[in-house]
Amino acid sequence: MHFVVTIENTGETFRCGEEDNVLQAMEQLQRRGIPVGCRNGGCGVCKVQVSEGSYTKRKMSRAVISADEEASGCVLACKIYPQSDLRVEVVGKMARAIVAKKSMSFDFGFATATAINQPDEEK
Numbered sequence: 077m078h079f080v081v082t083i084e085n086t087g088e089t090f091r092c093g094e095e096d097n098v099l100q101a102m103e104q105l106q107r108r109g110i111p112v113g114c115r116n117g118g119c120g121v122c123k124v125q126v127s128e129g130s131y132t133k134r135k136m137s138r139a140v141i142s143a144d145e146e147a148s149g150c151v152l153a154c155k156i157y158p159q160s161d162l163r164v165e166v167v168g169k170m171a172r173a174i175v176a177k178k179s180m181s182f183d184f185g186f187a188t189a190t191a192i193n194q195p196d197e198e199k
């Protein structure tokens with residue numbers, strides 16, 4: 077059975093099977109909304125806050141996820157398996173980079189429009 081995972085930071089969605097961890101499913105579909113690190117629950121780079129949905133989880137390093145965090149739905153995307161559609165927010169060390177990358181793509185679009193206008197100004 078497959079479920080839909082929504083990344084709130086970017087609005088991206090992707091399908092994830094109940095046998096696949098969320099990070100693995102995202103990578104298989106060549107999406108990049110959640111930062112990828114060790115892929116094994118040890119670095120904390122893929123930390124997300126689950127705001128909706130249910131999941132099963134595997135062992136996560138206490139060095140990167142406290143028991144309180146885990147109980148409140150702050151988990152590692154590489155260690156959770158959806159049991160329903162999920163909504164997650166990236167909250168790990170790289171969360172700012174995700175937001176910055178999204179802003180950069182907007183800036184790039186603006187710069188491209190400016191470059192297109194330049195030849196007209198020379199005439």
Ligand code: FES
Pocket residue numbers: 099111112113114115116117118119120121122123152153154155
């Ligand atoms: S990628 Fe390192 S903890 Fe998930």
